[in-house]
Amino acid sequence: MEQVLGDRKSVAILVGPALIVYSLVMLVPVFWSLGYTLFEGNAVTGFRYVGFANFADLIGDSKVHDALWFTIRYALVITVGQVLLGYGLALLYVFVLRRYSSLVRTLVFFPIVLPTVAVALLFQQLFAVAPQNGVVNSLINVFGADSIDWFGDGGTAFIVIAIMDIWRSMGFYGVLLYAGLVEIPEDVLESARIDGSGGWRMLRHIVLPLSLPVLVSAIIFSINGTLKVFDSILALTNGGPGTSTSPLTIYMFQTSFTYGEYGYGSSVALLLTIICLMVTVVIFRASRRDLTKG
Amino acid sequence: MTSTDLSTSQAPSGLATRPASRRQTRTRRLRRWRRLPGHLLVALLLVVVTYPLVWLLLGSFKTQTEFLEESVFSLPSQFNFDNYVEAWTTGNFSQYVLNSIIAVGPSLFLMMLLGTAAGFALEVLVWKGRAGVLLLFLAGIMVPMQMILLPLFTIYFQTGLTGTLWPLVITYTATGLPLTVFLMATYFRAVPREVFEASTLDGAGLVRAFFQIGLPMMRNAIFTVGLVQFFFFWNDLLIALTFTNSGELRTLQVGLLNFSGQFGTTQYGPLFAAICLNVFGMLVLYLVLNKQVQKGLTAGAVKG
Incomplete structure (x- = not known):
């Protein structure tokens, strides 16, 4: 029977085109980009071999340190925020709204399908201070406090970025985690209720352990996505004021295309790739160990 | 709480x-x-x-004076579509929407066809090295786009494709493949092998079996995955920003990013109308297809 489904010509016709396109446009450029890390210059001016000078620069570059630190801070805050709120929403859907959760789920999910640029421009207006106070500053004024120049300082700009991205994605994580929670058998919950464990204890000892696998995958997806953040921050703050909200992706984009340093840009991209790979492997390993224990 | x-x-x-x-x-x-x-x-x-x-x-219905002089919570004094007309014409929105359609349409079709065929070959067919090839595709989900941007820019520059929408079509097609191959392979796993074995015994080749049985059978899955990829392509900023070097090539998202630059000072009404067009277009799509969108996007969560 295996021979029937093993015709080599058919395999070549079916998988060949995809493999060729994928190899030429993604795999080859990855290695090409690795090669760039040893050069300086760009496609227009030409290249010059510099050995490992780009990596030496990378280690000593305070802008890279800042961008790296921002990327990590962003990934941590957003991951905690969106997974925690998403989990809260999932619990709300399963235990409070129950059969009536469909409409709320659908509504809260919606912002994730919106273009990040549109959402960012909307949040610029919501948090505006000039020429007119936006919604947020107007509300702050109602409570008697002064308007805040949200985008005038890296710290407050970070708060707006965090609020925006969590607003956008919490409904998505709510649905993702909801799918894991509804799979907990009703009789397990019922017997726990009969045993008299309600609220916190049930959450801690039954719901949380049973939904741990889906929670871990949500965390992996979230970190993997947030480390690569680009659109939303570029459109909201453009990495500013100064470079105070620039993650590695924006720093890479600017060194490459604003300053035309392809070699250095590729080195920054490589750093980002390595971090993404490392984080995924570490979390994956850690979660597997924990799951076999528990 | x-x-x-x-x-x-x-x-x-x-x-x-x-x-x-x-x-x-x-x-x-x-x-x-x-x-x-x-x-x-x-x-x-x-x-x-x-x-x-x-x-x-x-x-989106307020005038510039209403924006500058009245409270943010005030209601617009009239409901006309002046701002929308302004955004659509002076703001060049018609051009941007057209560019987005030209870039996303063909790449979506091509990517889904190639990806589904590859998913079929990797999951249903039996051949040496298929595990390795599947892994190769999977690796593509992890790699940040930044890692391939510069070589692609060089290639497009030297082949003279810069200045057209081809770079977008090619890049979208390729970058969409890993997720599509992975998801389609998963969906094909649920189909019993015997279905395809029987068809080949009837004398039909495997390629014909794919087009006549595999493809129609996967209609729903293809629709769901295609929908997810549509959102990724349509909302993309990084690739579009890198490869569109002139105003006439801008996609919807790049156009929106540079929207305020179309006018001397910020025209709030047209800006709000432009964001609205972008947002409520998606809303209409979402209202009709929200079940598939939720299913698809959560399935595609691996992409992060």
């Missing part, structure tokens, strides 16, 4: 000493009070999610 709701909705009431009828009304009232935090939470949630969008819609 939610944990307290959990306990309140489940804790038994302890009012055993009262007369029966009064006790009943009392517990009913108590139950209503206990549900209140949950209801308030849901109400707050809905306001937080929907109010910004309602505010956006209202803003």
Whole structure:
């Protein structure tokens, strides 16, 4: 029977085109980009071999340190925020709204399908201070406090970025985690209720352990996505004021295309790739160990 | 927050000493009070999610003076579509929408065809090295786009494709493949092999079996995956920003990013209208297809 489904010509016709396109446009450029890390210059001016000078620069570059630190801070805050709120929403859907959760789920999910640029421009207006106070500053004024120049300082700009991205994605994580929670058998919950464990204890000892696998995958997806953040921050703050909200992706984009340093840009991209790979492997390993224990 | 709701909705009431009828009304009232935090939470949630969008819609009808002189909470004094016309014509929005369609349409079709065929070959067919090839595709999901941007820019520059929308079509097609191959392979796993074996015994080749049986069978899956990829392509900023070097090539997202630059000073009405066009276009799509969108996007969550 295996021979029937093993015709080599058919395999070549079916998988060949995809493999060729994928190899030429993604795999080859990855290695090409690795090669760039040893050069300086760009496609227009030409290249010059510099050995490992780009990596030496990378280690000593305070802008890279800042961008790296921002990327990590962003990934941590957003991951905690969106997974925690998403989990809260999932619990709300399963235990409070129950059969009536469909409409709320659908509504809260919606912002994730919106273009990040549109959402960012909307949040610029919501948090505006000039020429007119936006919604947020107007509300702050109602409570008697002064308007805040949200985008005038890296710290407050970070708060707006965090609020925006969590607003956008919490409904998505709510649905993702909801799918894991509804799979907990009703009789397990019922017997726990009969045993008299309600609220916190049930959450801690039954719901949380049973939904741990889906929670871990949500965390992996979230970190993997947030480390690569680009659109939303570029459109909201453009990495500013100064470079105070620039993650590695924006720093890479600017060194490459604003300053035309392809070699250095590729080195920054490589750093980002390595971090993404490392984080995924570490979390994956850690979660597997924990799951076999528990 | 939610944990307290959990306990309140489940804790038994302890009012055993009262007369029966009064006790009943009392517990009913108590139950209503206990549900209140949950209801308030849901109400707050809905306001937080929907109010910004309602505010956006209202803003799209305001004039520049209304923006500059009245409170942000004021309602527009008229409902006409001047701002939309302004965004569509002076703001060049018609051009941007056209560019987005030209870039996304063909790449979506090509990517889904190649990806589904590859998923079929990798999951249903039996051949040496297929595990390795699947792994190769999977690796593509992990790699940040930044890692391939510069070589692609060089290639497109040297082949003279810069200045057209081809770089977008090619890049979208390739970058969409890993996720599509992975998801389609997963969906094909659920189909019994015998279905395809039987068709080949009838004398039909495997390629024909794919087009006549595999493809129609996967209609729903293809639609769901295609929908997810549509959102990724349509909302993309990084690739579009890198490869569109002139104003006429801008996609919807790049155009929106540079929108304020189309006018001398920020024209708030047209800006709000432009954001609205982008947002409510998606809303219409979402209202019709929300089940598939939710299913598809959560399945595609591996992409992060």
